[in-house]
Amino acid sequence: MTAGFFEAPRAAEFALRNVRVPATLAPGAVAPATQDGHLDVDIAIASGRIADIVPAGTIDVARGPDLRRSVVWPTFADVHTHLDKGHIWPRAANPDGTFFGALTTVMADRQANWNAADIEARFDFALRCAYAHGVSAVRTHLDSFSPQAEISWPVFAKLRDRWEGRIALQASSILAMDPFATGEGDRLADLVARHGGQLGCVTRLAGEDHVGVPANFDDYMTRVFELAEARGLDLDLHVDESGDPEARTMIRIARMAAKRKFKGAILMGHCCSLAVQPDEAIEATLAACAEARIDVVSLPMCNMYLQGREGGRTPRWRGVTLLHEMKARGMRVAVAGDNVRDPFYAYGDHDMLETFVQAVRILQLDHPMGDWPQAATTTPADIMKLPATGRIARGNPADLIVMRARSHSELLSRRQSDRVVLRDGMAIDTTLPDYRELDAIVGMK
Numbered sequence: 201m202t203a204g205f206f207e208a209p210r211a212a213e214f215a216l217r218n219v220r221v222p223a224t225l226a227p228g229a230v231a232p233a234t235q236d237g238h239l240d241v242d243i244a245i246a247s248g249r250i251a252d253i254v255p256a257g258t259i260d261v262a263r264g265p266d267l268r269r270s271v272v273w274p275t276f277a278d279v280h281t282h283l284d285k286g287h288i289w290p291r292a293a294n295p296d297g298t299f300f301g302a303l304t305t306v307m308a309d310r311q312a313n314w315n316a317a318d319i320e321a322r323f324d325f326a327l328r329c330a331y332a333h334g335v336s337a338v339r340t341h342l343d344s345f346s347p348q349a350e351i352s353w354p355v356f357a358k359l360r361d362r363w364e365g366r367i368a369l370q371a372s373s374i375l376a377m378d379p380f381a382t383g384e385g386d387r388l389a390d391l392v393a394r395h396g397g398q399l400g401c402v403t404r405l406a407g408e409d410h411v412g413v414p415a416n417f418d419d420y421m422t423r424v425f426e427l428a429e430a431r432g433l434d435l436d437l438h439v440d441e442s443g444d445p446e447a448r449t450m451i452r453i454a455r456m457a458a459k460r461k462f463k464g465a466i467l468m469g470h471c472c473s474l475a476v477q478p479d480e481a482i483e484a485t486l487a488a489c490a491e492a493r494i495d496v497v498s499l500p501m502c503n504m505y506l507q508g509r510e511g512g513r514t515p516r517w518r519g520v521t522l523l524h525e526m527k528a529r530g531m532r533v534a535v536a537g538d539n540v541r542d543p544f545y546a547y548g549d550h551d552m553l554e555t556f557v558q559a560v561r562i563l564q565l566d567h568p569m570g571d572w573p574q575a576a577t578t579t580p581a582d583i584m585k586l587p588a589t590g591r592i593a594r595g596n597p598a599d600l601i602v603m604r605a606r607s608h609s610e611l612l613s614r615r616q617s618d619r620v621v622l623r624d625g626m627a628i629d630t631t632l633p634d635y636r637e638l639d640a641i642v643g644m645k
């Protein structure tokens with residue numbers, strides 16, 4: 201078992217004394233605040249739940265360790281991942297690091313290798329990484345071209361059952377828009393509904409980049425709305441993932457949702473091109489999205505990796521969408537991990553702390569940090585409709601991450617590899633799975 205920086209009591213009732221919680225992640229807690237927005241508290245745990253959160257120094261010293269102002273976060277929610285693609289890098293490296301290189305490399309690998317056993321091994325490996333890092337909820341997209349959908353969705357269902365109680369697992373379809381013009385759209389929407397998933401697609405046609413607005417876009421998108429409405433499904437879309445200022449499907453989708461009075465939730469991922477559009481276009485899009493109650497998730501590591509990449513030319517922009525402006529308009533905004541060790545992102549480890557740290561740096565979510573910690577915890581949990589996840593509150597499961605750091609500065613400066621993860625009040629084994637386990641599957645020599 202990997203050693204955390206302290207040994208958590210293995211008892212039904214104990215306390216984490218003298219710890220620090222970001223005030224924004226502990227609704228209802230009342231205690232003296234630090235300059236950088238933490239509350240100094242004692243947390244009482246009983247029968248796997250948070251029994252009380254009181255000012256530091258309140259709880260008797262015999263009831264638990266003095267953690268000397270260590271920071272405690274709730275477990276994370278990762279609302280946008282691709283666990284069916286993860287870890288194929290050794291057998292499917294991106295030849296040039298571009299979006300198009302990713303697209304074609306993944307397509308070839310999918311057709312050659314993605315049987316149920318292959319997907320299950322990589323998917324389960326990914327969940328073990330996420331769990332060890334302190335992630336308790338994950339939504340994955342599943343490549344859902346026929347016949348891949350019939351292979352991948354049953355693997356998801358099996359792993360959702362296997363991981364119940366440890367990681368709340370959700371899934372959304374992802375595929376180009378073309379099949380929605382055929383009977384395949386109905387079959388796929390039925391499959392998604394049967395598995396309790398979200399209906400999703402990318403806002404481009406098969407084999408194309410996110411350049412401009414695809415021909416007949418409104419017809420395709422209308423069909424997606426109709427399929428979702430007929431089955432009461434929410435939407436989870438990959439939108440405008442490029443640096444082309446003419447890629448402007450976001451505003452069209454928002455206006456369509458408002459006009460149709462769409463009752464479901466809509467989560468849009470990426471939305472990169474918005475950041476390179478003129479101010480008037482940005483204003484109009486944000487107004488339409490706020491009115492339609494669109495949620496947005498930014499994927500900062502993947503976006504920075506793919507966007508603005510041209511061989512031999514230094515990238516000139518960060519690739520991320522306008523989270524500050526969206527939040528200022530009252531929209532719910534999150535950050536998520538996206539791809540891990542596949543052609544869309546060569547790196548990553550399903551660690552939402554890393555995602556948050558990178559997001560802070562790439563999107564400047566600091567000075568002040570304010571309520572941005574919610575973007576990796578409370579907000580994605582709310583988007584996933586998990587009201588007891590991603591926040592530290594009395595009565596919630598004691599799903600907590602205790603870190604040696606005492607401030608945002610210390611937290612964001614080191615990896616926190618010795619973090620202690622409590623699930624239902626018990627310290628879990630935070631040993632990460634060994635890459636060697638996947639060698640036979642991904643062809644690592």
Ligand SMILES: [Zn+2]
Nearest residue numbers: 282438469538
């Ligand atoms: Zn994605």
